[in-house]
Amino acid sequence: MNKISLFGQFHKLTAFFSLKPDRSFDLIPSIARGLEEGEYLVKPHMVHGKHVQVIDEEFLGGEHIKAEGYPELADVPGYIEVPVTDGLVTDVPGVGLVTTHGDCIAVFAYDPVKRAVGVAHAGWKGTMLGIAGELVKTMKEQYGSKAEDIYTYISPGIDKCHFEVREDVKKQFLDTAEWTGKYIKRKDEEHFLIDLKGVNKKYLELEGIEYIEINEDCTYCKEDLYWSYRRSKDMDRMLAYIRLDK
Numbered sequence: 001m002n003k004i005s006l007f008g009q010f011h012k013l014t015a016f017f018s019l020k021p022d023r024s025f026d027l028i029p030s031i032a033r034g035l036e037e038g039e040y041l042v043k044p045h046m047v048h049g050k051h052v053q054v055i056d057e058e059f060l061g062g063e064h065i066k067a068e069g070y071p072e073l074a075d076v077p078g079y080i081e082v083p084v085t086d087g088l089v090t091d092v093p094g095v096g097l098v099t100t101h102g103d104c105i106a107v108f109a110y111d112p113v114k115r116a117v118g119v120a121h122a123g124w125k126g127t128m129l130g131i132a133g134e135l136v137k138t139m140k141e142q143y144g145s146k147a148e149d150i151y152t153y154i155s156p157g158i159d160k161c162h163f164e165v166r167e168d169v170k171k172q173f174l175d176t177a178e179w180t181g182k183y184i185k186r187k188d189e190e191h192f193l194i195d196l197k198g199v200n201k202k203y204l205e206l207e208g209i210e211y212i213e214i215n216e217d218c219t220y221c222k223e224d225l226y227w228s229y230r231r232s233k234d235m236d237r238m239l240a241y242i243r244l245d246k
């Protein structure tokens with residue numbers, strides 16, 4: 001395994017962003033099959049929105065949808081897929097939250113005081129809609145987390161060198177939040193480059209977050225390390241994973 005480990009200074013916390021050689025198609029089943037009793041792996045059906053789902057004991061004990069992403073894991077009791085959400089938060093130890101990424105950015109959050117974690121899948125739409133802010137807002141509301149206690153990490157993802165759009169997407173950003181104009185540069189007559197990591201960082205700052213670590217790797221540039229949908233229409237993905245250990 002060659003994963004990027006995050007938040008290494010904390011005890012009883014596992015968080016990583018996988019790399020190309022880790023092969024997420026194999027990694028999710030291997031994590032799921034390794035679950036012990038009372039442990040879970042929760043994976044959303046991502047839709048490029050900004051909804052953040054709270055994973056608590058009630059949710060874990062409730063009815064769940066059929067496993068579609070990995071139908072072969074339908075018989076693994078701790079493996080749960082969640083409909084229509086791009087963000088997950090939990091304060092239950094032993095619950096791994098996982099999202100998948102092929103250029104899209106992962107935003108991780110950890111509050112060591114309230115012992116709560118979260119992860120969000122931020123493609124350009126989720127980034128634009130402010131899912132990074134929604135993630136930490138949900139932690140504040142659910143767990144009483146304070147902004148100054150929350151550690152955040154912005155993962156590798158397509159960067160301002162390669163996230164190229166036309167006028168229509170640029171306009172959507174400006175219509176959603178005018179300040180995003182600061183993160184958009186004209187490339188040529190028809191194209192613009194958007195700094196998605198910068199927009200995510202700004203949404204975190206607007207929620208008062210002070211500790212923000214950004215991984216500067218561009219998934220499009222670094223072909224040996226990352227899958228990139230824009231570069232080569234890759235079907236495999238990197239995993240973003242976070243869990244409070246028991």
Ligand SMILES: [Zn+2]
Nearest residue numbers: 161162218221
């Ligand atoms: Zn790049």
